[in-house]
Amino acid sequence: MSNSILFGFNKKDLERTVRLVIDEVRKTEIIESNSNLPKEDRLSQKEAAQFLGISVTSLIAWKKKGHVPYFQIGRSIFFSKSELLALARKNNSLIKSARK
Template structure:
């Protein structure tokens, strides 16, 4: 029994570009995660530290957290944010982090 290769041409050039971008983005995420210890103590920020890092108020950060706009994790009753995840969020949303006023 002979099997032939069947090719389906259902995707255009833009579809291919979109898929390549998605794959590259996933690879970048993996590289960031593998090179930085996620949720380690050096990556962990309190709500106050995360708000300062993003240049927003703690109230705004809590609001974003409740709306699911910003990733966080909980240890016991304490809420923490990953600096790596916040940086990734900022990369995807230019203008999110305001310049610090030091």
């Protein structure tokens, strides 16, 4: 007989577990795809905020709202300089509103 363990999950528990697994897989994919970025393209939060001409607090708020792309390696958060440039070119109002 095998050592099978069965757990009683309700629908919410199962959905939450599946979401957690999917989030972890996405994080792993993001880390793998972005860890190959050249070091000169990686910006820390402080460097990215200076690059955009905003405060670190504003950058963190934008990150939480999904306005700026970022990636995480371990516990460190990085931004791609080329992605931030592309974002700034597409959304001039985003940068202008921060500089008022």
